[in-house]
Amino acid sequence: MTRLIVLNGGSSSGKSGIARCLQAILPDPWLTLGVDTMVEAMPAAMRSSDTGITFGPNGEVIVGPEFMTLDRAWTEGVAAMARAGARIIVDEVFLGGASSQQRWERALDGLNVVWVGVHCEGAVAAGRETARGDRVAGMAESQADVVHRGVHYDLEVDTTHAEAIECARAIAAQLK
């Protein structure tokens, strides 16, 4: 039985909308936890510091050593919640591409996971970033491709032309 659905995609690619649609259409209750949940849990000062998170001139996200320590602990905790019986949608941005996935694979070892790549053309994601108005400009474009480098998936969806609810239905059909 699938315990985790890992959605990986760049900023403004539409992961959170897909996650909410999955929660609405799946018969069992699923928690959605993601990098945004963790960032909100961090001290306000770490959200803009060299040891926490900073942004490059084109919206690149740069994370420091303290962020990485918390991130590792967070991953272990999410795995433990799944082992303790929760069904979890992980809403993530693999800034490190394949190496980010390997870190999650180690933590989720032995659990039944569906890995989903959420794609969106950079220019379209950049437009949606503008329409949201609450993100650092440039993140969408700078993350659109790099987060998928070397990552392998059970399923890939593309929100460039498909609605979140359609992507969610395609993912739901893959669960065992």
Place this chain on the structure above:
Amino acid sequence: MTRLIVLNGGSSSGKSGIARCLQAILPDPWLTLGVDTMVEAMPAAMRSSDTGITFGPNGEVIVGPEFMTLDRAWTEGVAAMARAGARIIVDEVFLGGASSQQRWERALDGLNVVWVGVHCEGAVAAGRETARGDRVAGMAESQADVVHRGVHYDLEVDTTHAEAIECARAIAAQLK
């Protein structure tokens, strides 16, 4: 010179995203004010009361007499801001169709206004409502058509297949 851009469309049709894109691409500063701004300004108790706002079984919005009194005053205030020199994007839902537009037309008399219809197919808007997760279910579908009944526009956009940023560019091209 255009002083007001009135965006009318049902819930989850994409008006707010278009408004934020317009604010980003237009050279002058534009304020965005809408029915959501007014509802947030109201007492918490009025958001779920017979005299304020209630929701029908299929997500229909039902507004009471006190809501309508405040709404009328709100409209006059927005007009006064435009007369005093502000450029304003009005993000509205004409629950009363043509009669809502007439009320706004009277208030905005003498001002240069661009009226924009924001369409989105009901089923698609309903899916986006699920993806947002913060709206009463059914509002999108129940408002999709009625808000446009008898309303006349300078320009109509459809977010069913077009991105917010594209719609914003089409609107920006109409301004004088």
Place this chain on the structure above:
Amino acid sequence: MTRLIVLNGGSSSGKSGIARCLQAILPDPWLTLGVDTMVEAMPAAMRSSDTGITFGPNGEVIVGPEFMTLDRAWTEGVAAMARAGARIIVDEVFLGGASSQQRWERALDGLNVVWVGVHCEGAVAAGRETARGDRVAGMAESQADVVHRGVHYDLEVDTTHAEAIECARAIAAQLK
């Protein structure tokens, strides 16, 4: 009959809490509109630009010419809403002290207004700013006194030792 309650105080002095308590205890429906409403209505880019709003090293708010133009129009609009029948709580920060009040007095000419000074000791307001976690550090301390310079009130409350609900009750007792 009182049409407007103007609450003036520094950031984190407790104005918004008092406003919500007033809305809850007053028998008629009152709208709360404030500088925060206007800032949210502005383009994202103006919230951190020389022409809009910038912050000094100690949290001082510096507003540019375009902010002031919109602010003037906003004030006229709020006055027009009151003239059209709305009861309004204005949640404001008189960055210019007496001159800010004069600007509001001119706009509200002929309307029945209750002017309320909301005080809070700088050190206490600074602690509450930390507890909120969503404001630029230093704003509370830097605004605590200057916003009251030369301003005259019908009533003054101090949230340093009084709860928001108590302050709201004292204000409600002054309305005609």
Place this chain on the structure above:
Amino acid sequence: MTRLIVLNGGSSSGKSGIARCLQAILPDPWLTLGVDTMVEAMPAAMRSSDTGITFGPNGEVIVGPEFMTLDRAWTEGVAAMARAGARIIVDEVFLGGASSQQRWERALDGLNVVWVGVHCEGAVAAGRETARGDRVAGMAESQADVVHRGVHYDLEVDTTHAEAIECARAIAAQLK
């Protein structure tokens, strides 16, 4: 070395403000996770259903079986994060009093925990609930005492007359 600070108190008792102050004054980075984080991670539908969360006529929170399953898994996950190296402030409401604490004690076995009781007189908490305006009315009063029944603490603070930042300093002084 203290790994966890568990803050237990009723709704609107001031726990979240204390947590943000602790994050600001403690030299190491601490994550704040609480029942609010978990509720936000749940499907929208569970926030108002018999199997999730419902509210009684006086603001009592009633949780169903599916909520309790997720809650148990959540607790295990938070413990695992602490074991993996994170410092965590747990912002909790022990609806079950002593039995809620026992559940957390079992999960946190072997970890260095500081248990903090956050008190606030019911009438004062109820006033602050009104001032926040975003909570179900009555929660503050109905939870003020029951959440502390049979619970033992390393330290107790009372926000009725003390500021969040003062309470945070008292707690910080207890850490090893």
